[in-house]
Amino acid sequence: MKRPLDLIGLKVKVLSHSNPFFIGLSGVIVFESSKFLYIKSSKGKILMVYKADGIFEIDFKGSHQIMHGYKLMGNIVKRLKKRWTK
Incomplete structure (x- = not known):
């Protein structure tokens, strides 16, 4: 499953x-x-929660994804750039 790129508006729980x-x-x-x-x-x-120090459960399109905060570091433009340069 793909990771969400835009996190704004998504439900989240800090695990x-x-x-x-x-x-x-x-x-x-x-x-x-x-x-x-x-x-x-x-x-x-x-x-205001620091991303790198946490593990988060994010509701994305009806599924619960567990994501390490260090993978969310950088803004949306940087995450898009990483995805398309691989």
Whole structure:
């Protein structure tokens, strides 16, 4: 299965993270930078989570994909470039 390229709007759950505060956090990705996911929790709070230190479960087209954060590093343009240069 292909990895999602645009993460904004997808549901996410943090399965593991170097910061124990984020473990179990779930919500919707509202913004993405090259190093951080901005997740809007069910309480309406937006939290900035460092990608490289986590393992995430992402709802993508009806399936749950488990992704290591280091694979999500870089912005969407860089991920597209990596996909098409292989």
